[in-house]
Amino acid sequence: MHEDALKIGNYTLPNRLFLAPMAGVTDRPFRQLCRTLGAGMAVSEMITANKSLWASKKSLLRANHEGEPEPRSVQIAGADPQMMAEAARHNVDQGAHIIDINMGCPAKKVCNVMAGSALLQNEKLVADIVEAVVNAVNVPVTLKIRTGWDRHNRNGIRIAKLAENAGIQALAVHGRTREDAYKGEAEYDTIASIKAAISIPVIANGDIDSPEKAAQVLEYTGADGLMIGRAAQGNPWIFREIQHFLDHRELLPQPAHDEIRKVLIAHLHTLYDFYGEYSGVRMARKHIAWYSKGLRNGNAFRQQINLLEHSEQQLAYTEQFFAQLTEQDFIAA
Structure with missing residues (x-):
């Protein structure tokens, strides 16, 4: 346990590093792997508040937390306060220890139904959703937002x-507006202003891709924690590396x-x-691509991997590719 550990409700996390929820990426196998390699917390993929989809195979897999360490945080998304409240209750009944509300996703298919970061345009609705969810469950509720709707409407502080007034226990802030999606530089000034304006824990998110950057963002924003998303893809060691750097100021x-x-x-x-042969092989392709990024002959390897249909072939070809690399290839990457 680190002396700078973070508390959410009654849960004391082992450190201040969070794996960001990413649809199609942060499934149970990846969450468990990142926790093993140093993430103090891993938030599930987004589960819709649309009840008719809860029994779908995709939703059931997303809600599967067997064998994961506590606390288990489940992210829900939707635009109707009562549906969100019901989704929160349902997920707590299924074993969630923390409910996380998504108001940070910029994806068009999420924003088109006024969910995710589209909600930031309607502060009254944000308040209604947050209050409905907080009142619906007796576990901590956290919230993920962006700095605003667009650069002219940065309402992150409001x-x-x-959110704090409604009883939200921690706030993750992606340092971009909805309009920015993942382009440009993350704006840490706004995260710092949000941190200064409220007293609940603030978790900074956006472009944290190295131990040095992690330390800079913590110092600059005054945030209580860091959330890492894309930089963990194919590099789950980033959590171990960041924690070591924060503790010892060495890489x-x-x-x-x-390894x-x-x-x-x-x-x-x-x-x-987790997924079974057919879906497992397909889910594995993107992870293999991330792990092999920048490696010698990686392009040809990835093209071939995407043609293989069976797990034994995929495993054998991956073993063969990595076996012929040298330590030098990884340093160069």
Whole structure:
């Protein structure tokens, strides 16, 4: 336990590092892997508040937390306060220890139904949703937002204050507006202003892709925690590396070539087990692509991997590719 550990409700997290919820990425196998490699908390993929979809295979897999360490945080998304309240209750009944409300997703299909970061345009609705969810469950509720709707409407501070007043226990802020999606630089000034305006924990998110950057963002924003998303894809070691740097102000050596290969192969096995052969092979493709990014002959390897239909072929070809690499190839990448 680190002395700078973070509390959400009654839960004391082992450290201040969060794996960001990412649809199609932060499934149970990836969450467990990142927790093993140093993430103090991993939030589930977004589950819709639309009740008719809860029994779908996709939603059931997203809600599967078997074997995960506590606290388990489930993210819900929707635009109707009563449906969101019901979704929160349903997920707590299914074993969620924390409910996270999504008002940060910029995806068009989410924003088109006025969910995700589209909600930031309507502060009254934000307040209604947050209050309905907080009142519906007896577990901590957290919220993920962006800095505003667009650069002319950065209302992150107002949203943060109303969230705090409604009983939200922690706030994650992606340092971009909805309009910015993932373009440009994350704006840490706004995160710092939000942190200064409220007293609940604030978790900074956006472009944190190295131990040095993590330390800079913590210092600059005064945030209580950090949330890492895209930089963990194919690099789950980033949590271990960031924590070591925050504790000792020195960089850990990169993971050895053999450790990368072993972790990737173990990750593939968990994907096949979790999704079954057909979907597991398909889900594995993007992870294999991320792990092999920048490596010698990586392009040709990825093209071939995407043609393979069976887990044994995928495993054998991945083993073969990583076995022929040298430590130098990983340093160069």
